[in-house]
Amino acid sequence: MQYMVRLDDITPYMDRAKFAAVKAVLDKYGIRPVIGVVPECKDKSIYGAEDKRYEEAEYIALIEELKDNGWVIAQHGTEHVYKTEDSGLLGINPFSEFSGLSYEEQYDKLKRGLNKLNEAGIKPDLFMAPGHSFDLNTLKALKELGFKALTDGLYNNPYIREGILFVPCTLTAYSRLKGTDTVCLHPNMMDENDVAELDAFLSEHRNEAICYDYEKLYAMAKEYGPLISSAEANALKMRQKRDKAANSPKLSNYLVYTNHPNRVIKMIKRVFLSPLLLTGKFDDIDKTK
Numbered sequence: 001m002q003y004m005v006r007l008d009d010i011t012p013y014m015d016r017a018k019f020a021a022v023k024a025v026l027d028k029y030g031i032r033p034v035i036g037v038v039p040e041c042k043d044k045s046i047y048g049a050e051d052k053r054y055e056e057a058e059y060i061a062l063i064e065e066l067k068d069n070g071w072v073i074a075q076h077g078t079e080h081v082y083k084t085e086d087s088g089l090l091g092i093n094p095f096s097e098f099s100g101l102s103y104e105e106q107y108d109k110l111k112r113g114l115n116k117l118n119e120a121g122i123k124p125d126l127f128m129a130p131g132h133s134f135d136l137n138t139l140k141a142l143k144e145l146g147f148k149a150l151t152d153g154l155y156n157n158p159y160i161r162e163g164i165l166f167v168p169c170t171l172t173a174y175s176r177l178k179g180t181d182t183v184c185l186h187p188n189m190m191d192e193n194d195v196a197e198l199d200a201f202l203s204e205h206r207n208e209a210i211c212y213d214y215e216k217l218y219a220m221a222k223e224y225g226p227l228i229s230s231a232e233a234n235a236l237k238m239r240q241k242r243d244k245a246a247n248s249p250k251l252s253n254y255l256v257y258t259n260h261p262n263r264v265i266k267m268i269k270r271v272f273l274s275p276l277l278l279t280g281k282f283d284d285i286d287k288t289k
Helices: 016-028 056-068 103-119 136-144 192-208 214-220 226-246 249-257 263-279
Strands: 002-010 034-037 072-076 126-128 149-151 159-161 164-167 180-185
Touching (some): 002 072, 002 192, 016 192, 034 126, 056 072, 072 103, 103 136, 149 214
Parallel strands (some): 002 034, 002 180, 034 072, 072 126
Antiparallel strands (some): 159 164
């Protein structure tokens, strides 16, 4: 296993204290993540409280500091406002800033965001789509604008599609990371427990962390084809099942109760207790034992 770390929703409006807490943990272990900077953020749902945001000069200085310290800047959309209900190529979320729009619309919007970053001295070759949703027109526009890669994909290794390098971001739990993957974090939404969980993971897996390096990742990449397409479809199905379980109190309780660090014991518990779940009798057992 090897993994990158990415931080989404980097804007002047994010919570300074929360970002600082995440940064402190990454610095502690020498992790240089990818940060998704939103050039013209208009999505108020990712704003921190007004008294906790960055002043403009403070934010500019922060980005310069991170860039000088080897943090990799990706363009994270343009406005971070969802315009369509199109889930795009990966099918993860039924909303998108780009997917479903014409090539011309996407190109113009992406270029506007890129120009904004260029004016600040930032010239990214890496893209990060809000909501993990994009389509073939997005890839075409990105390539035309000089982008080389995006941080997304549900496969377990990098691949090339439409001339763009996909660096996988399978959106899975720390314990399920495998192959080459990306830990996707939203600092503005993280609390003390989330930061502690990150710290614990990095303390154990610091040596597997990598920094974004286009040339090295490209050398590992395979061309997109039926094998990768099928693997991503299966990964999406598993994700949907996990989401369904999380939204079902009964199923969620069953998975928690039957969980065990030993895979064999976990399998035995789940096989043994599955008839009770299916017959509705799972709620009757004493879960304190």
